[in-house]
Amino acid sequence: MTRTIAAIYAGIVFIAAGGTVPAVELLQPEETAMPSVVQVIQPQLEILDRPVIIQVQVDPTLGVDTSMRILCATSAYRGQVHVEKQDVGITLTISGEIREVSQGKILVSFDVEAESQDVSGAAGFAGSGAAILQPAKSKTVLTVGGKSLILTVTFPPEEALAERAPGK
Numbered sequence: 001m002t003r004t005i006a007a008i009y010a011g012i013v014f015i016a017a018g019g020t021v022p023a024v025e026l027l028q029p030e031e032t033a034m035p036s037v038v039q040v041i042q043p044q045l046e047i048l049d050r051p052v053i054i055q056v057q058v059d060p061t062l063g064v065d066t067s068m069r070i071l072c073a074t075s076a077y078r079g080q081v082h083v084e085k086q087d088v089g090i091t092l093t094i095s096g097e098i099r100e101v102s103q104g105k106i107l108v109s110f111d112v113e114a115e116s117q118d119v120s121g122a123a124g125f126a127g128s129g130a131a132i133l134q135p136a137k138s139k140t141v142l143t144v145g146g147k148s149l150i151l152t153v154t155f156p157p158e159e160a161l162a163e164r165a166p167g168k
Contacts, residue, residue, distance in 0.1 A: 046075040048098070052106065054079075055152040056094055057138075062116050062124075062147070066092040071156070075099060088118040096130075098153075106133050106153045112142065 054077060057067045063085065070079040078095040096110040108131055115124035125144040133139050133153045142149040 046099075048073060048075065049100065051156055052098055052100075053154045053156060054098065054108065055138075055154070056092070056112075057150040057152075058092065058114060059140075059148045059150055060146070062090045062092070062114055063088050064090050066090055066114070068092070068094075070094075072098050088116060090117075091115045101132065104134055106135070107131075108133055108141075108151060108153065110141065110149075110151070112149055114147070 052072045054070045054072060055067065056070065056079065064083045066081050066083055068079050068081045070077050075097050076095075077098055078093075080091065080093040082089065082091045084090075092112070092114045094110055094112045096108060098109075099107045101107045109128075110130070111126075111128045113124065113126040125147055127142045127144050127149070129142055131139055131141040131151065133151060136152065136154050138150050138152040140148045140150050
């Protein structure tokens, strides 16, 4: 039993470090009904052909400005903003994937959660979805409880990317 626990621990450490190995090589079941093959599902990050900026806004605002811009170099993105104003604390979290599906069309999936905490208690909203966006055109992608999530995608100017390139 101790050998099996050690093998499971070694497998978890190996997978966390980015490796994948069939469970048969890591685990030798000791006369149990455990299956001999374990499949690890791991999302694959893709490098985007060109960086994309996602601007996130909530309208009407949650009491304070929680808008944010997220610079995406990979297909997966995540952003969070927390603002304190007087006796109100607002947290807005968004994550998802982004893909350029054709010239001028970007598919953005999202999981968003907003939470507002004040003296009267907590309130907020959460939602998931996806939308096809055109660069520089804002789009309302979700409306919950009178609050709308507005996303805008843009591409950074080529000059800005060239200035930040290594060796410059």
